[in-house]
Amino acid sequence: MSETQTLRAWLLTDAPTSRRHAKLASLYKGWLSLRSNSMAMFGLAILIILGLIAAAAPLLAPHDPFFQDLGNRLGPLGAEDHVLGTDSLGRDILSRLIYGSRITLYIVTLVALIAPIAGLLVGTVSGYAGGWIDMILMRITDIFLAFPRLVLALAFVAALGAGIENAVLAISLTAWPPYARIARAETLTIRSSDFISAIRLQGAGPLRIITKHIWPLCISSLIVRVTLDMAGIILAAAGLGFLGLGAQPPSPEWGAMISEGRRFILDYWWVATMPGLAIFTVSLAFNLLGDGLRDVLDPKDSGQ
């Protein structure tokens, strides 16, 4: 007990003694304020569970997600051996959901890596450089923003061919402009501040100023925006899957599963509902976490 107390005191100190100590202390304070937000912790818990499920899918799934049993198709909920029933080809829905979490995580991670980073690059360069660079980059952003998101993604997938990778690419291509906008707006307020003037007076070049001084301040609002957008990304991926342009059968992608179940929705509602509930739960979890992260990371609130 006393050891944890001293560790806590060490982490909460006002006078850190080394670089690492200072970093850990500020991380710990962020964690404490996130932990006090019970809804965000609930969201985080769901996402951790999702991650564990995806990692341990072969152990958890009661059946092979691709095994067809036509004699046992459209089995009811709570049936023996198939807790969530079976789909139109007699495949176990629970196992398909469990394996589908891998695809969902894969899509979300890739999009969350590509779109915000592209947006951050475009936005900060545009905001810091100003002038004609700003003009050109922002007009390109406007063009992408002017398209309806799913329609543009559809066009990309149609041009590139259906499949998970192309769906990820298409979603990323349609998702970066809002990040660029946010990053640019943040950069415009940051670039005229005294601490940027101060580092310019030390002879720092634009590359150093953007990467070391502007990025750290933009990233927190982008992280918040990403977690809030995650729900939309999952839905867009599910939407592409639903339209048959994302993951291809027999892949157990949740959106594609809804699309398959749609044909029987009146008589066998659970076939489409179960993947729908999975999408709903994960989207909600991301939204809750995003809300909590905003409270922790927003530079305007954590300034003091």
Added chain:
Amino acid sequence: MTELTIDNLNVWFGHGRDRVDAVKGATFSVEKGESFGLVGESGSGKSTILRAITGLVSTWSGQITVAGKPLGPKRDRAFYKTVQMVFQDPYASLHPRHSVDQVLGETLYLHGLGDIDKRVSKLLDDVGLGGKFRFRYPHQLSGGQRQRVAIARALAGEPEVLLLDEPTSALDVSVQAEILNLLTDLREDRGLTYLMVSHDLAVVGHMCERLAVMKGGEIVEVMSADALRHNQATHPYSQALLQASIGG
């Protein structure tokens, strides 16, 4: 020897009908080792002169000479090693996500100095902050401590000229005196030249040997601090400013 000469400096913002002339024909010079004050009310163009010298404002004409070298439109590394600036608001002049160590370390790195670890602790000692402040973030520091960090950053490249933009106006009265004393000591130790902007005549009278009074972007009078103390201002505006300061 003259360290800093400003000759017929004009600074403006915007162009065409929106053009605002912030500084008109300012001329003065500062001797090496001297402390020179610029006083005037808000918007009289005091800080703009500093910003033109440092290159933060690029729309200026006239001649600025630092250490015998006239300045062009761009500032080079040698300039940043000669001239440094302390900003008015210590709450805005430090990066909110950088610790004191990072701020000073990066500055030293940019000036191409080695042995950064030792120099950071030396700088902190010089400005009266001990080693325990080294890894703190700005939000863990008081206003006076932040301004000390800002001064340490300005001193990191071992400059000859320090431009002080109302370095105490954002601070409590008790802390103001501490910072002013620190600046006085540092000038003595390092033989620095100060160009100090303030709207507080008492501060300028305490810190500077000579001062220029500005009004509406123009310098109306240059006088010695002694003359100021003996109430010998000749221009009616300086007299009014002095009266207001005594009355207040």
